[in-house]
Amino acid sequence: MIRKVTVAAGALMLVAGIAAASASDDPIASRQAMMKNTGASIGAIVKMAKGEAEFDALAASLAIRAMNNSAIGIVHLFPTGSETGMDTEAAPKIWEDMAGFVEKAKAMEEATAKAIAAPAASLDELKAQLGEIGGTCKGCHETYRIKKS
C-alpha cells in the first residue's frame, strides 16, 4: 500500500515536473527570464554595496543562492535550434564553443557556491563576494553575449 502511494506520488511529481517544463517550453524565453531573475538577485546585493539598501545577510545569501541556481541551470537552455529568435542576445559563439561557455557558467557556479559556504557577515565581505561573482557575469558576457539595444 505504502509502495503504491510512493509510486503514485512519484508519478504525480513526474507529471508535475513535465507540466512545469512545458509551461515555458521555449528555451529562449526561459533563459531570458532566468537572466532577468539573476539581474534582480545581484541587484539586491549591488544596492547594499552602493549603500542604497541596508546590509542584510539573509537577503544577500538568498540572492546568491538564486544566482547559484541560474549558474547550474542556464547552460541547459541553449539547445541546438535556439540560436535565433525573440531578439536573443546570445552570441553564435555559444554554439561554436559550448565547452568554453559551460566553463564560464561553471565559474559563476563556483563563485556563488563559495559564497553560500561562507556567507558574508559584513558589508565588506559581501562587497568582496560581489566582486568575484560580478566578475563571472562580465567574464561570460564579454564573449558570449551580443548587445542589441
Next chain:
Amino acid sequence: MKRLFRLLLLLAFVGAGVFWWLTMPRPLDALPVAMKDYKGDPAKGELVFYAGGCSSCHAAPGSDDKMSLAGGVRLESPFGAFIAPNISPDPEDGIGGWSDLDFVNAMTKGISPGGSHFYPAFPYTSYQRMKLQDVIDLKAFLDTLPKVTGKAPGHEVGFPFNIRRGLGLWKLLYLDGEPFQPDAQATDEINRGAYLVRGPGHCGECHTPRDVFGGLQTDKWLSGAPNPEGKGIIPNITPHEQGLAAWSAKDIAYALESGFTPEFDSLGGSMGAVVGNMSHLSAEDRAAIAAYLKSVPPLPNGYKAK
C-alpha cells in the same frame, strides 16, 4: 593627338606628385622644448595605461595576463581585419627600441619610427588629444612590462587599403592635430572627464558612428553605432532618452567601476575589458567621465533600429 597625350602624361605626373606631397608622413623632428628633458613617470603612466585600455587590444587574445602585450587581437572592419601588434618592450618584436619621440609620433601623428602611416584602427585620432606628459609617462610604464618575443601576424587588408601611403589622404580628412582644449564654460570636473573620454579613453572610436571612409561622424558624437565587428550595436551614451538619460552620473560611474548597469545587467562584449580597466582609475576620474557624459548634447541613436 600627340599634344593631348603629353598633356595627360604631364597631368598624371603632377597628380602623382601632389598625392606624394599630400600623403607624406610628417612626424615631429623633436619633442617640444618644454618636454625635451622630461623623464616619464611609470607610476603615472600606469593610470594612463588603464585609461587608454591598451591591453584590450595588445594583450594576447584570450590571455588573462594583461601585462604581456604580445598583440594578436583581431579588429574586424569593413576594410579588412587589423591585427594589433606586439607593443611589449622587446627591442626586436615590440617597441623596446623606440625613443619617447618615436612613441609620441606614433600616438599623436599615427606615424611609425620607420616613417609610415599606421592604420587608424590604432586610435591615434583620439590619442592626438593627449597631453605629451601623459604620453611619455605611458611609455615609461610600458617599458616596465615583460618583454614578449614574436611578432603578431600582419593585417588582412585588401587593395586599395593596403597602400599605407593613401592613409595620408585619410589623415587630411580626419586627423586634425588638435590637442585637447578645455571648455572655459565647463567645470574642472567636466573638463577632466572630457579629456579622458576624448583623449586616452578613446570612447568615441566605438560609440560614435563612422562615415563610409571610416571617419567619425562628429556631429553624432557618442550617439552609438553599429558594432564594427558586424554583430549587434555599441550603445548611445549621450543623455538622450535612447541613451543614458535615465542614468544618474553616479550610475555611470558605478557601471564603469563594477560593470553593473542601473538595471543590474552586467556589461559585456568589448566593454567588459573597458570596465576592467576603468575600475583601476580613481573614483574622481570615473565621476569626471560621468559628469562629462551627462553634459554632452543628447542625440538620438546613431545606428538604425534593427
